[in-house]
Amino acid sequence: MRRAAQLLRRTAPYALTGTAVAACDDDRFTVEKVNVIKIPHLRDQGFPGANKSNVAAFGYAKFVSDEDCVLGDIVLNGPSHTTKAYTRAGPREKLHFDPQDTRCAIVTCGGLCPGLNTVVKNLVEILESRYGVEKIYGIKGGYRGFTSVGWDAPLELTADCVKDIHREGGTLLGTSRGGFDAEKIVEWLRAKRVNQLYVIGGDGTHRGAYKLAELCWEKGVDVSVAGVPKTIDNDIGA
Numbered sequence: 001m002r003r004a005a006q007l008l009r010r011t012a013p014y015a016l017t018g019t020a021v022a023a024c025d026d027d028r029f030t031v032e033k034v035n036v037i038k039i040p041h042l043r044d045q046g047f048p049g050a051n052k053s054n055v056a057a058f059g060y061a062k063f064v065s066d067e068d069c070v071l072g073d074i075v076l077n078g079p080s081h082t083t084k085a086y087t088r089a090g091p092r093e094k095l096h097f098d099p100q101d102t103r104c105a106i107v108t109c110g111g112l113c114p115g116l117n118t119v120v121k122n123l124v125e126i127l128e129s130r131y132g133v134e135k136i137y138g139i140k141g142g143y144r145g146f147t148s149v150g151w152d153a154p155l156e157l158t159a160d161c162v163k164d165i166h167r168e169g170g171t172l173l174g175t176s177r178g179g180f181d182a183e184k185i186v187e188w189l190r191a192k193r194v195n196q197l198y199v200i201g202g203d204g205t206h207r208g209a210y211k212l213a214e215l216c217w218e219k220g221v222d223v224s225v226a227g228v229p230k231t232i233d234n235d236i237g238a
Contacts, residue, residue, distance in 0.1 A: 049096035064090030109201035144179020
């Protein structure tokens with residue numbers, strides 16, 4: 001199928017539509033319109049960003065365009081007038097944040113599932129070794145670790161301290177349910193000058209992450225909130 005982005009036109013703040021045609025003449029595989037769910041970008045919220053080149057970090061040109069998309073409905077039972085797609089993840093040619101001035105925070109929330117430490121390990125290694133960010137905080141005990149009095153202070157994560165955690169179960173950071181207070185979390189992010197937050201959790205955790213992103217936009221806080229989905233219920237696509 002042709003790259004749908006070549007034929008897209010904007011119809012809503014974060015949705016695009018266009019025409020995508022199969023590579024064969026069989027009408028069973030014809031899709032007339034693709035609705036692309038765009039991820040809100042900080043520049044769309046009035047944050048211009050550093051617009052730094054990403055070539056130094058990656059050293060090669062395998063970047064992903066903002067116009068690249070991945071089809072959500074990959075199984076079709078017959079002709080379809082519409083289908084959906086999502087903005088493709090991956091390294092962009094330009095960076096919104098200057099890595100030398102970037103502080104990150106990572107939090108794991110909800111129930112335990114396999115692979116949490118592997119996600120934390122790889123995030124820290126890429127952020128430190130590939131990008132050279134200023135500091136990486138590990139929030140202890142889920143969302144409540146941002147705000148609860150007497151809760152463990154955040155860890156300062158380095159590639160050295162996470163190098164073997166993928167061999168262990170659970171999560172180095174600990175986790176919990178509840179404890180979400182958007183106002184206090186955003187104030188913590190502002191006070192610590194954190195501008196990238198990585199949230200690892202399930203559906204409730206991600207609803208909270210979206211609320212944090214919206215509140216940051218409202219308050220003029222230049223923070224990117226990235227969600228990493230995890231589940232033991234086999235419902236990532238639900």
